[in-house]
Amino acid sequence: MTYAAGLVAxxxxxxxxxxxxxxxxLLLGLGAVSVALVVFISLRMRIVDDEGLPVQLPAGLVRYLPWLVIEIVKANVDVALRIIRPDLPIRPRVIRVRAGQRTDVGRVIYANSITLTPGTVTIDTEGDHITIHALTEEAxxxxxxGEMDRRVTRVEGHG
Incomplete structure (x- = not known):
């Protein structure tokens, strides 16, 4: 029922x-009736699912995005320092981690968050595992x- 209310809103x-x-x-009333009718028919026909329109995500994203921005800034500074100062080590490596998310949307948010963070790039996703190229051992x-994994899982509402 909460999901239907979110869709209507x-x-x-x-x-x-x-x-x-x-x-x-009159137009506001007709608009409200048409919105309610569309949601009712869509849910009854089962053409809308939780992943197609994840109405629970915005609340979790409000808490997650500021943390992600801070992590991106810290990684930017680290990568910039490694470019400016050649004495800082660059030890590229490929790692494989398990994604703890239960939905495809959660895994996409996790993989894209890794790629957005300088020094790491998501190479492949297969099932619940993600292959990542890291520029440094610290990355x-x-x-x-697993901190990012836990935070994205909380965004999904499962953590």
């Missing part, structure tokens, strides 16, 4: 933004620590 918001009718009661250790 999202569709109603999109309808309001696209229609621009904020002051016509590999950061991924192997």
């Amino acid at each position: 999202i569709l109603a918001g999109v309808w309001l933004l696209l229609s621009g009718y904020f002051d016509k009661p 590999a250790a950061g991924v192997l620590s």
